[in-house]
Amino acid sequence: MMSWPPVYDEEYMPPPDSPYWFKKLETMPQKERDELILKKLKAQLKYCWENSEFYRKKWVKANFHPDDLWNLNDLKKIPIVTKEEFRRDQMENPPYGTNLCISVDDIYTIHGTSGTTGRPAVFAIGYDDVRRIANTHARVMWGFGLRPKDTIMIAAFFSLYLGSWGALWGSQRLKAKSFPFGAGAPGQTRSAVHWAKQLKPTALYGTMSYILHFAEVAYEEGIDPQTDFNFRIIFTSGEPGAALPSMKEKIKKIFNATLIDLGSTAEMSPWMTNGECSYACGMHLWQDVVYTELVDPKTLEPVEYGEEGVPVYTHLERTSQPFIRFFSYDVSTWINDPCECGRTYPRLPKGIYGRIDDVINIRGEKVFPSAIQEALMSVKGYGGEHQIIITRERALDKIILKVEYDKDVEKQASINSLVLKDLEEAFKNAIRVKCGVNAEVILVPPKTLNRTQLKAKRIIDNRELYEELNKLRSHH
Amino acid sequence: MMSWPPVYDEEYMPPPDSPYWFKKLETMPQKERDELILKKLKAQLKYCWENSEFYRKKWVKANFHPDDLWNLNDLKKIPIVTKEEFRRDQMENPPYGTNLCISVDDIYTIHGTSGTTGRPAVFAIGYDDVRRIANTHARVMWGFGLRPKDTIMIAAFFSLYLGSWGALWGSQRLKAKSFPFGAGAPGQTRSAVHWAKQLKPTALYGTMSYILHFAEVAYEEGIDPQTDFNFRIIFTSGEPGAALPSMKEKIKKIFNATLIDLGSTAEMSPWMTNGECSYACGMHLWQDVVYTELVDPKTLEPVEYGEEGVPVYTHLERTSQPFIRFFSYDVSTWINDPCECGRTYPRLPKGIYGRIDDVINIRGEKVFPSAIQEALMSVKGYGGEHQIIITRERALDKIILKVEYDKDVEKQASINSLVLKDLEEAFKNAIRVKCGVNAEVILVPPKTLNRTQLKAKRIIDNRELYEELNKLRSHH
Numbered sequence: 001m002m003s004w005p006p007v008y009d010e011e012y013m014p015p016p017d018s019p020y021w022f023k024k025l026e027t028m029p030q031k032e033r034d035e036l037i038l039k040k041l042k043a044q045l046k047y048c049w050e051n052s053e054f055y056r057k058k059w060v061k062a063n064f065h066p067d068d069l070w071n072l073n074d075l076k077k078i079p080i081v082t083k084e085e086f087r088r089d090q091m092e093n094p095p096y097g098t099n100l101c102i103s104v105d106d107i108y109t110i111h112g113t114s115g116t117t118g119r120p121a122v123f124a125i126g127y128d129d130v131r132r133i134a135n136t137h138a139r140v141m142w143g144f145g146l147r148p149k150d151t152i153m154i155a156a157f158f159s160l161y162l163g164s165w166g167a168l169w170g171s172q173r174l175k176a177k178s179f180p181f182g183a184g185a186p187g188q189t190r191s192a193v194h195w196a197k198q199l200k201p202t203a204l205y206g207t208m209s210y211i212l213h214f215a216e217v218a219y220e221e222g223i224d225p226q227t228d229f230n231f232r233i234i235f236t237s238g239e240p241g242a243a244l245p246s247m248k249e250k251i252k253k254i255f256n257a258t259l260i261d262l263g264s265t266a267e268m269s270p271w272m273t274n275g276e277c278s279y280a281c282g283m284h285l286w287q288d289v290v291y292t293e294l295v296d297p298k299t300l301e302p303v304e305y306g307e308e309g310v311p312v313y314t315h316l317e318r319t320s321q322p323f324i325r326f327f328s329y330d331v332s333t334w335i336n337d338p339c340e341c342g343r344t345y346p347r348l349p350k351g352i353y354g355r356i357d358d359v360i361n362i363r364g365e366k367v368f369p370s371a372i373q374e375a376l377m378s379v380k381g382y383g384g385e386h387q388i389i390i391t392r393e394r395a396l397d398k399i400i401l402k403v404e405y406d407k408d409v410e411k412q413a414s415i416n417s418l419v420l421k422d423l424e425e426a427f428k429n430a431i432r433v434k435c436g437v438n439a440e441v442i443l444v445p446p447k448t449l450n451r452t453q454l455k456a457k458r459i460i461d462n463r464e465l466y467e468e469l470n471k472l473r474s475h476h
Numbered sequence: 477m478m479s480w481p482p483v484y485d486e487e488y489m490p491p492p493d494s495p496y497w498f499k500k501l502e503t504m505p506q507k508e509r510d511e512l513i514l515k516k517l518k519a520q521l522k523y524c525w526e527n528s529e530f531y532r533k534k535w536v537k538a539n540f541h542p543d544d545l546w547n548l549n550d551l552k553k554i555p556i557v558t559k560e561e562f563r564r565d566q567m568e569n570p571p572y573g574t575n576l577c578i579s580v581d582d583i584y585t586i587h588g589t590s591g592t593t594g595r596p597a598v599f600a601i602g603y604d605d606v607r608r609i610a611n612t613h614a615r616v617m618w619g620f621g622l623r624p625k626d627t628i629m630i631a632a633f634f635s636l637y638l639g640s641w642g643a644l645w646g647s648q649r650l651k652a653k654s655f656p657f658g659a660g661a662p663g664q665t666r667s668a669v670h671w672a673k674q675l676k677p678t679a680l681y682g683t684m685s686y687i688l689h690f691a692e693v694a695y696e697e698g699i700d701p702q703t704d705f706n707f708r709i710i711f712t713s714g715e716p717g718a719a720l721p722s723m724k725e726k727i728k729k730i731f732n733a734t735l736i737d738l739g740s741t742a743e744m745s746p747w748m749t750n751g752e753c754s755y756a757c758g759m760h761l762w763q764d765v766v767y768t769e770l771v772d773p774k775t776l777e778p779v780e781y782g783e784e785g786v787p788v789y790t791h792l793e794r795t796s797q798p799f800i801r802f803f804s805y806d807v808s809t810w811i812n813d814p815c816e817c818g819r820t821y822p823r824l825p826k827g828i829y830g831r832i833d834d835v836i837n838i839r840g841e842k843v844f845p846s847a848i849q850e851a852l853m854s855v856k857g858y859g860g861e862h863q864i865i866i867t868r869e870r871a872l873d874k875i876i877l878k879v880e881y882d883k884d885v886e887k888q889a890s891i892n893s894l895v896l897k898d899l900e901e902a903f904k905n906a907i908r909v910k911c912g913v914n915a916e917v918i919l920v921p922p923k924t925l926n927r928t929q930l931k932a933k934r935i936i937d938n939r940e941l942y943e944e945l946n947k948l949r950s951h952h
Contacts, residue, residue: 094674095674095675095676104653105624105625105653107627107653108648108653108654109648109653109654109655109656110627110653110654110655110675112671114667119674120671122674122675124653148581149581151583151586157658157661158634158635158656158658159634159656159657159658159661159664160657165656172584172585175584177580177581177583177584177585177586177600178584178585178586179585179586180585180587180634180635180641181635181636182633182634182635182658184660184661184664185633185635185660185661186662188635188660191590195588195596198570198571198595199571199586199598200571
């Protein structure tokens with residue numbers, strides 16, 4: 001008999017020279033792992049049936065009962081669940097909703113979505129789940145090379161956001177030195193770069209946009225990230241981009257550090273179950289903790305390895321607010337090639353590179369904002385930030401890219417203005433070749449565009465505005 | 477034999493109906509407690525001698541050895557230590573200084589001072605100390621009425637600042653529901669008040685200024701703190717003010733909550749060892765965890781109960797960066813009257829109401845900014861914020877107070893402008909009676925003055941500027 005939910009030994013540490021936290025689990029044949037996953041899944045489903053009014057109602061309606069699950073393929077029988085559904089349930093049953101499977105008194109920590117639109121979602125997590133999250137995060141962190149001797153600077157906003165807290169819990173379980181610096185307050189980054197210079201932490205966590213902002217502020221303060229900092233590993237989550245080879249090179253060049261891509265969603269904490277190993281060649285799916293499928297967004301059928309789909313996540317060891325077949329709306333491609341690290345998990349070689357709802361449909365071509373970012377970054381002279389404006393011209397979609405050039409270009413252009421013309425062409429060409437669309441490029445000087453300390457918002461879509469204006473015009 | 481350092485039972489909870497966490501310790505006769513303190517102190521000093529180069533050097537120079545301590549009076553033999561000394565030591569021995577008594581590898585979490593001037597101080601805290609801090613904070617929190625069933629919203633900046641983290645560790649150990657919302661980012665307070673309305677936490681932690689700001693933002697958002705929130709207890713630290721009866725009344729009126737005053741200094745974490753009980757009649761000195769003396773700032777001799785002095789703190793159970801006779805530069809008055817709660821600790825009935833270095837010396841009269849605040853708050857029509865400008869007029873010191881009036885006054889004044897004249901007189905009179913000085917009062921409309929999310933800075937002293945200007949003038 002397997003005992004569920006698992007209780008991790010808080011004193012456990014892998015052998016110091018092992019690249020694995022749990023060698024056997026991480027390197028076992030997939031078939032063997034699937035048997036283990038099936039057992040955990042059955043226990044998780046039974047738990048949900050018994051403790052979650054939310055799932056019981058949903059499953060009864062869908063004519064599903066946990067006993068109907070005989071193998072992992074049967075997962076298809078279970079209806080997917082969305083963020084929206086969860087939020088609506090909380091609105092109708094405030095504040096925690098009907099999927100809180102522990103008693104209110106057993107809630108340990110409360111977080112949530114920022115809820116910029118409408119009512120935010122509330123995440124109420126029990127102590128045992130926090131311990132399981134911490135243990136899994138420590139395990140993945142060990143997998144990408146962090147060790148107890150590391151000093152880990154967490155440069156992310158400590159509030160509702162679970163990115164910062166998840167990184168902190170992992171660091172603490174790893175028995176590393178945590179430096180929970182936070183982010184988000186005015187002037188904080190300036191202070192952060194001086195602390196990083198003084199204290200010499202060996203690892204840095206933040207969103208991808210913020211890491212780049214961090215470097216820029218360092219330069220402004222006369223600090224050279226290469227020599228004044230001591231970051232060996234920079235790990236990030238919550239935004240596409242960190243999987244791009246161009247971004248990994250850039251981070252290596254700026255910080256002399258390895259860039260590690262991580263992250264599923266806040267709901268799915270432990271969110272590091274999408275997580276790169278020290279070879280940094282795409283996020284492994286740590287399937288024995290969170291079971292991840294990639295599905296076709298229309299048919300909801302699993303896609304083959306090598307194909308693109310939407311990650312659908314299922315908790316295997318969550319007792320407070322578990323998610324079963326959580327439809328992420330993200331887009332990725334998965335493969336099952338062997339990894340040099342020896343782990344036998346499938347991988348997302350290009351990370352999560354978009355969201356279904358933010359794919360830009362431009363005259364029939366589908367373009368992800370991350371592809372535009374990659375194309376721009378591949379051009380020498382890119383200044384580090386850009387804005388995507390989607391508009392309509394004579395009823396035809398059009399992309400306008402405001403792109404910053406860098407300081408070198410600025411210097412050259414002051415001597416020879418043709419430099420800017422050439423750069424503009426280079427950007428246009430890169431977009432044409434890599435994204436298959438034509439874009440208008442407007443160059444802007446270094447640091448013109450806003451930086452964010454949270455997730456970057458780079459897209460302005462004013463096509464609807466255009467339509468409205470046209471309607472208004474036609475009335476006159 | 478007493479074992480030192482103490483290890484607390486993490487599963488311990490007091491009987492639910494007990495007002496005490498450790499009844500015996502909290503209510504024992506002082507003489508008996510002093511014997512216990514002496515034992516702990518001897519162990520702490522021995523530990524420092526053996527593990528801290530910082531103290532060994534300092535004490536050898538002062539001709540002190542831990543064996544010289546026979547009773548608590550002998551504390552006088554130990555030289556005081558200042559924040560500045562500690563910072564200088566870290567500057568010379570970066571980054572942790574020679575008072576880190578644990579191995580670097582055993583550091584668990586790193587914090588610090590904000591260091592607005594000069595190099596900030598680094599606080600490196602070991603895991604065992606974090607557990608001891610958490611246990612003592614839970615004990616004091618229990619003492620002022622928090623229980624495991626509470627939901628505790630922590631509305632303070634999570635970064636270097638130890639206030640937020642200390643409150644969080646205590647909440648977690650108390651097995652309450654923690655809601656670590658944070659503070660400091662633009663727009664965060666607006667979000668906070670909506671969350672407080674939705675989630676209905678029963679307790680709120682923040683700085684005194686921020687709690688008032690929180691109420692103001694609630695009103696702006698159409699939220700009534702009396703009826704839309706559910707705070708039973710509001711606890712605060714880091715700023716004078718929370719001990720004032722006028723402030724306690726104000727908080728009762730706004731939130732229908734009891735205001736609890738807490739806090740020694742970040743260095744001394746567990747900083748709740750200055751902490752009010754549920755009778756909220758002045759902070760108890762929880763002497764068996766941190767031993768606190770009140771001394772005359774000139775002679776450094778202890779002052780009698782009933783008198784004013786500077787708190788000097790000594791850790792009794794810290795293994796990472798312990799402080800022995802830490803001179804706080806704060807000013808308070810202590811008494812040893814019995815408290816209705818039954819605890820036998822001395823008390824600071826007026827809280828910490830100033831700092832040696834921020835007492836305003838005005839034509840020979842000494843005035844603390846907190847006394848000015850109290851005087852202004854006692855006048856009906858005070859709008860919640862003010863600024864103290866100290867200037868020089870014909871070589872004589874002068875206080876100018878910019879004082880906000882409230883919305884009621886604003887309405888009345890729009891009908892009858894004499895209202896403002898009367899209010900100005902009322903403020904002047906209150907300052908004259910309660911502080912013994914004359915001040916010029918300039919009234920300003922509601923919300924004219926800046927609010928802070930951190931500690932309020934209300935004083936502008938431009939006397940030196942005046943001197944400089946005069947010198948410059950005399951050269952022409």
